[in-house]
Each structure stands twice: as structure tokens, then as C-alpha cells.
Amino acid sequence: MRFKQPSVLPGFNLAFGYTIVYLSLLVLIPLSALVIKTTSLSLAEFWQVVSSERVVAAYQLTFGASLIAAVINLFAGLLVAWVLVRYSFPGKRIVDALVDLPFALPTAVAGIALTTLYAPNGLIGEQLAKLGIQVAFKPLGVVVALTFIGLPFVVRTVQPVLQDLEAELEEAAACLGANRWQTFCKIIFPAALPALLTGFTLAFARAIGEYGSVIFIAGNIPLESEIVPLLIIGKLEQYDYAGATAIATVMLLISFVLILAINLIQWWHARRHGMRK
Amino acid sequence: MSIEIQSIAKQFGSFTALDKVNLKVETGELLALLGPSGCGKTTLLRIIAGLETPDGGQILFHGEDATDTHVRERQVGFVFQHYALFRHMTVFENVAFGLRVRPKHTRPNNTEIKRRVHELLNLVQLDWLADRYPAQLSGGQRQRIALARALAVEPKVLLLDEPFGALDTKVRKELRRWLKRLHEEVHVTSVFVTHDQEEALEVADRVVVMNKGRIEQVGTPEQVYDTPATPFVYQFLGDVNLFHSRVHGGFAQVGEHPVAGDGAVAYVRPHDIELLREPAPQTLVAKIDHVRAIGSIVRLELSLENGDPVEAELSRDAYAVQRYASGERVYIRPRSARVFAEDYAI
Numbered sequence: 026m027r028f029k030q031p032s033v034l035p036g037f038n039l040a041f042g043y044t045i046v047y048l049s050l051l052v053l054i055p056l057s058a059l060v061i062k063t064t065s066l067s068l069a070e071f072w073q074v075v076s077s078e079r080v081v082a083a084y085q086l087t088f089g090a091s092l093i094a095a096v097i098n099l100f101a102g103l104l105v106a107w108v109l110v111r112y113s114f115p116g117k118r119i120v121d122a123l124v125d126l127p128f129a130l131p132t133a134v135a136g137i138a139l140t141t142l143y144a145p146n147g148l149i150g151e152q153l154a155k156l157g158i159q160v161a162f163k164p165l166g167v168v169v170a171l172t173f174i175g176l177p178f179v180v181r182t183v184q185p186v187l188q189d190l191e192a193e194l195e196e197a198a199a200c201l202g203a204n205r206w207q208t209f210c211k212i213i214f215p216a217a218l219p220a221l222l223t224g225f226t227l228a229f230a231r232a233i234g235e236y237g238s239v240i241f242i243a244g245n246i247p248l249e250s251e252i253v254p255l256l257i258i259g260k261l262e263q264y265d266y267a268g269a270t271a272i273a274t275v276m277l278l279i280s281f282v283l284i285l286a287i288n289l290i291q292w293w294h295a296r297r298h299g300m301r302k
Numbered sequence: 303m304s305i306e307i308q309s310i311a312k313q314f315g316s317f318t319a320l321d322k323v324n325l326k327v328e329t330g331e332l333l334a335l336l337g338p339s340g341c342g343k344t345t346l347l348r349i350i351a352g353l354e355t356p357d358g359g360q361i362l363f364h365g366e367d368a369t370d371t372h373v374r375e376r377q378v379g380f381v382f383q384h385y386a387l388f389r390h391m392t393v394f395e396n397v398a399f400g401l402r403v404r405p406k407h408t409r410p411n412n413t414e415i416k417r418r419v420h421e422l423l424n425l426v427q428l429d430w431l432a433d434r435y436p437a438q439l440s441g442g443q444r445q446r447i448a449l450a451r452a453l454a455v456e457p458k459v460l461l462l463d464e465p466f467g468a469l470d471t472k473v474r475k476e477l478r479r480w481l482k483r484l485h486e487e488v489h490v491t492s493v494f495v496t497h498d499q500e501e502a503l504e505v506a507d508r509v510v511v512m513n514k515g516r517i518e519q520v521g522t523p524e525q526v527y528d529t530p531a532t533p534f535v536y537q538f539l540g541d542v543n544l545f546h547s548r549v550h551g552g553f554a555q556v557g558e559h560p561v562a563g564d565g566a567v568a569y570v571r572p573h574d575i576e577l578l579r580e581p582a583p584q585t586l587v588a589k590i591d592h593v594r595a596i597g598s599i600v601r602l603e604l605s606l607e608n609g610d611p612v613e614a615e616l617s618r619d620a621y622a623v624q625r626y627a628s629g630e631r632v633y634i635r636p637r638s639a640r641v642f643a644e645d646y647a648i
């Protein structure tokens with residue numbers, strides 16, 4: 026592989042330089058500053074901050090709930106995308122627009138709305154309470170909020186792929202004797218898998234960093250329903266900047282490793298199927 | 303297995319795709335559905351496969367009504383114009399797909415599947431590509447794999463929808479001959495759709511010429527080319543010159559064909575036009591506009607006195623003797639012609 030491929034479109038140097046500057050200004054420099062600030066702590070102090078019981082519990086909740094929410098969205102998102110692509114029904118455009126609402130709604134509004142619904146005296150919470158399930162002010166509430174904000178990512182990445190999926194592929198499968206379930210499992214799902222993974226990654230990444238919608242419904246009970254971003258805010262409010270950046274650095278590291286891993290899976294998948302040389 | 307198509311009709315909105323079509327495909331033959339785009343040939347093929355439901359009429363497979371049989375149970379092999387290979391599967395898995403999705407009690411075991419797939423890949427001469435993915439193959443290779451995949455389920459009928467339509471001319475020619483040979487080997491009843499007359503005439507045992515949702519003529523390649531039943535067939539299969547009796551007077555009477563009186567049109571193939579240097583009875587005067595040597599033939603573009611264009615074809619040898627030059631005045635007459643009434647217009 027060569028660094029620069031000859032192209033009919035000029036401007037590689039300019040475009041590449043712009044990309045580097047842009048990414049540096051927006052991503053690399055702020056994040057490096059974060060890491061540099063952390064180094065004002067000694068290693069022992071750093072370890073003490075990030076390994077405290079309360080912080081570890083928050084890490085577990087944030088990554089655990091984000092993962093569960095992303096998995097839920099993986100299936101729910103595929104289903105919604107499928108219905109929107111394959112069927113036509115009255116009000117389809119409205120439903121299609123509804124999918125984007127979690128993108129547009131201020132997250133705090135979403136959080137308050139969800140809390141009102143799921144609180145023990147709320148519309149849904151009341152019914153669930155009869156079954157002995159409490160959603161609001163529990164880790165389950167965090168999952169609900171994260172599922173809400175993650176849904177559009179999966180739907181919007183999978184939708185175009187399903188749209189482009191040739192009907193001929195399904196016809197070919199049917200001619201070869203496959204039933205609908207086999208056609209879905211062996212033809213449609215694998216075709217949508219790369220897009221599903223992308224949607225999953227986006228939803229997961231978004232959920233890890235989510236703050237606004239979660240803090241209302243979570244109840245923020247230390248060791249039980251307290252998320253990492255809230256801990257960071259807490260540290261900042263006590264002017265413990267180094268402590269806040271220490272927690273953030275670890276979070277950054279885990280997120281980066283996870284997202285890199287998913288990207289590698291995708292790259293490997295594409296390569297295996299000869300889509301990339 | 304024979305296929306009988308009985309007054310099949312299909313509408314798409316106000317467009318009539320098929321207008322009560324009747325056709326019988328004999329066991330083991332290779333039949334071509336030939337026609338311009340929009341003539342209904344692909345719709346007919348898809349109805350035979352069960353991918354489309356007819357508005358009326360019946361399809362009989364081997365004498366049994368199959369009109370309402372689901373595509374899954376029809377046991378047809380279908381080859382698509384754009385291959386429709388499963389991109390995420392290797393060539394091997396693509397061909398094995400039809401065997402792997404069988405219900406448990408009829409599914410062959412893994413060694414049997416392996417044997418069958420390699421047998422088919424050998425049949426299409428691509429066994430060495432078994433571990434590749436479709437994206438790594440050329441167009442011709444993909445279509446051969448698609449064919450192997452369709453044959454894997456041992457279909458009673460093989461249906462091909464413009465199988466070579468997406469390939470370049472040279473690969474097309476190769477695959478045509480290859481398909482013909484393959485059909486002689488496996489001898490499954492096959493129907494293929496094409497808009498390329500050369501392809502239909504070269505490959506098929508019988509050709510069905512379709513136009514506007516109707517069948518114009520059914521016959522062997524020689525029959526449809528030499529004795530076209532309608533002006534449409536005449537025009538669609540190769541180039542043709544039209545002479546209106548109204549305009550060209552006695553010209554339409556030449557040859558053995560009887561005069562159809564006023565309002566008759568004579569159809570003459572370019573290679574049936576005879577060029578003379580001396581005036582003779584029942585000829586027309588024409589001026590040679592262009593002379594073009596194309597491979598084994600020489601094509602002459604002429605114009606009559608009233609400006610109507612006429613095309614003539616000579617063999618290289620004949621041209622070498624006569625040496626016609628552009629701008630020259632010649633006398634033309636047809637060796638053979640077919641006369642249709644004028645209102646039989648296309």
C-alpha cells in the first residue's frame with residue numbers, strides 16, 4: 026500500500042493537512058490536555074482516585090448499562106429499520122421522523138419525561154411497581170435512558186443498507202428452497218451485520234458519554250446508580266480538577282480500546298469478505 | 303419436464319405486460335424468449351418461476367397445475383441478470399446454500415454436500431475458485447457460479463433472465479457456446495430471456511419472439527429468421543429494407559412473391575439486395591452513399607431517387623469483383639422479399 030494514490034482529483038496535500046489540523050484542534054489537543062492534567066497526580070494518588078470503591082462502581086454501571094442498552098438497540102433498531110424499509114403503512118413518514126427525536130430532544134427534557142413516566146407514582150412505573158419492578162432511581166432506569174438516546178444510531182445506519190439490499194437476493198434464496206427464517210438469518214442479517222456493528226458502536230459510545238437524560242432517572246445513589254460523568258462533575262464542583270481528569274482519562278482509555286476493538290472486528294469482517302483488498 | 307402456459311395474463315396498473323399468452327415448453331429443450339425491452343418476456347419467466355403471480359391463466363408443470371405452488375416448492379433454478387450471489391459467502395457456500403437449507407430429513411450430510419458442490423464447480427470449470435468471495439470474481443465467473451448454484455438443487459426447470467446481459471461481447475460469446483454445451487450435458491428443460499437476437503438464434507433450440515405482451519412467432523432459429531410470420535419478427539431479427547408499393551410501384555412485385563396490390567410493403571434483407579451496373583426490368587435506381595467494410599462483409603448505404611435509404615450487404619469476395627465506389631449510380635433488385643399488407647404496420 027502506498028501513502029498517496031494518484032488521483033484525478035487534485036488537492037490531496039491540502040485535504041490531508043486540513044484533516045490533521047481539524048482533528049488536532051477538535052479532538053487530539055483537548056484530549057491530550059486532559060491526559061497532561063492527570064499527570065499532575067503521582068501514580069499512587071492516581072491509582073487511589075480511580076480504584077476507590079465509588080469510582081469502580083460507577084465505571085461498572087456506566088459501561089455495563091451502556092453495553093446492555095446498545096445490545097437492546099441492536100435488535101430493536103434492526104426491527105424498526107426493517108419495518109420502515111419493508112412495509113408501507115399510513116403515517117410511515119411520521120414514524121420515520123419520530124426515530125430522530127432522541128437526537129433532537131434536549132437530553133434533560135428526555136430525562137425528566139422518562140423519570141415522570143417510570144417513577145413509582147408515574148404512568149408506567151405504577152404498573153411495574155405492582156409487579157415488583159422499580160425502574161426509576163435504579164440501574165434499570167439508567168439502561169432505559171441510554172436505550173432511548175441510542176436508538177436512532179442503529180436505525181439510521183441499518184436503514185440505508187436494508188434499502189439497498191437487492192430483492193433478487195431474497196428471490197434467489199427462495200428459489201433455492203430457503204424459507205423466510207432461513208433467508209433472514211443467512212442472507213439479510215449477514216448483509217446488515219457491518220451496518221449493525223457500526224450502529225452498535227455509535228449507540229454504545231453515545232451511551233458512555235451520556236449525562237443529561239441519565240442523572241434525572243438514575244437517582245444518583247453512590248455505589249448503586251451513580252454514573253461516571255456525574256462523578257466527574259462532582260469532582261469539578263469540589264475544584265478537584267486532577268481527580269476529575271484522572272477518572273476521565275481511565276474512561277477515555279476504556280472507551281478508546283472498546284471502540285478500536287469493534288472497528289477492528291469490522292475491518293476484519295470486510296476484509297474476510299473480499300470487500301476490501 | 304414440460305411446461306404449459308395457458309392464457310397467462312398480467313397487468314401492471316394500466317400497462318398490459320402479458321396478454322393471454324399460450325406456450326408449451328417441451329421436456330429437455332432450450333427455449334429462448336426474445337423481444338425488445340418491455341415486451342413481457344421477463345414477466346413471463348418470473349411467472350413460470352413463481353416470483354410473480356399471474357392475473358389469470360394457468361401454468362402446468364408436467365401436466366400438473368402449478369399456478370399456486372410457492373416458488374420454494376416449484377423446484378426451479380433461476381439465474382438472474384446481475385447474478386444475485388450472496389456476497390458474504392464463499393463460492394463454495396453459495397453453491398451449497400440450496401442443499402444446506404433443506405429440511406433435516408432430506409438434507410445431505412457434509413461429505414455429500416462437499417462432493418456435490420465440487421462436482422458442480424467442476425461442471426462450470428471453476429473448482430479452483432471455491433474459497434473465493436464473489437467480489438473477487440469476474441462477471442463471467444460470477445454468472446457461471448450463479449448457474450452452478452441454481453443447478454445444485456437439481457431443478458426440474460432452469461430459468462435464465464438475460465444471463466449474459468451484463469457481460470462484455472467477448473465473454474458473452476464464450477458463455478453462449480458454453481451454455482449450449484452445458485445444456486447438452488445436463489439436459490434440463492431451460493428457458494432463457496434475451497433481447498439479443500444473435501444470442502437467441504445461436505443458443506436456443508426454439509425461439510419465441512414476443513412483442514407488447516403477445517407472442518409473435520414460435521419456431522426454430524431457421525424458421526423465425528428465414529420465414530418471419532409478421533413484419534415485427536422480420537424487423538427484430540436482423541436488418542431489413544422496407545419498400546412501399548405505393549411509392550416504389552412495380553418494385554414490390556419482383557421475386558416469386560405475388561403482388562399484394564396497393565398498400566403493400568415488401569421486406570428485403572440487406573444481403574438479399576442485388577446490385578447491377580446495367581439497367582434491367584423491375585429495378586430501382588439508387589446512388590451509393592457510403593461503402594463500409596465490416597469484418598467479413600461489406601455494407602453499402604444507398605439512397606433511392608426520392609431519398610429513401612437502402613442498405614445492402616455484399617461478401618468481401620463479391621465486393622472485390624465489383625468494386626463499387628461511393629457516388630456511383632446502380633440498379634437494385636431483391637433476390638427474395640416478403641410482402642405484408644401496409645396496415646400490418648408496427
